[in-house]
Amino acid sequence: MAKHYELGKKGEQLAVEFLLKKKYTILETNYRFLKAEVDIIAQKEDTIVAVEVKTRSSEAFGNPQDFVNKKKIQLLVLAMDHYVQDKDLDVEVRFDIIAIINQKSTFTIDHIEDAFLYF
Numbered sequence: 001m002a003k004h005y006e007l008g009k010k011g012e013q014l015a016v017e018f019l020l021k022k023k024y025t026i027l028e029t030n031y032r033f034l035k036a037e038v039d040i041i042a043q044k045e046d047t048i049v050a051v052e053v054k055t056r057s058s059e060a061f062g063n064p065q066d067f068v069n070k071k072k073i074q075l076l077v078l079a080m081d082h083y084v085q086d087k088d089l090d091v092e093v094r095f096d097i098i099a100i101i102n103q104k105s106t107f108t109i110d111h112i113e114d115a116f117l118y119f
Helices: 003-021 070-086
Strands: 025-033 036-044 047-056 092-103 106-112
Touching: 003 025, 003 036, 003 047, 003 092, 003 106, 025 070, 036 070, 047 070, 070 092
Parallel strands: 047 092
Antiparallel strands: 025 036, 036 047, 092 106
8 A cells, every 4th residue: 555545544544533532523434426535524513524634744845734725625515515415414514624744653633624714
């Protein structure tokens, strides 16, 4: 398995653990719709949260969250629209990014709530 894939999977695992500690309920992981994939769908109170996890081994090429581009945002919105309609939910939906940096086997986690407000 490629190192970047393993790092990504480790990041997603750490993100789930992080959210659970913050009292989120994990509803889905790796939810797919057409060409879109939502890394984590969680719930906190009356809000459904779509979480994009970005894990990097360094900040040499920028912050992990900087790699969520307009196309990715469009796909996430499309997938979440389908998810909410498919489940017949009447809830608020929020889009977060969990940015993780692995430096010398130490992981730093930055949870950016309402991340797409800044795009």
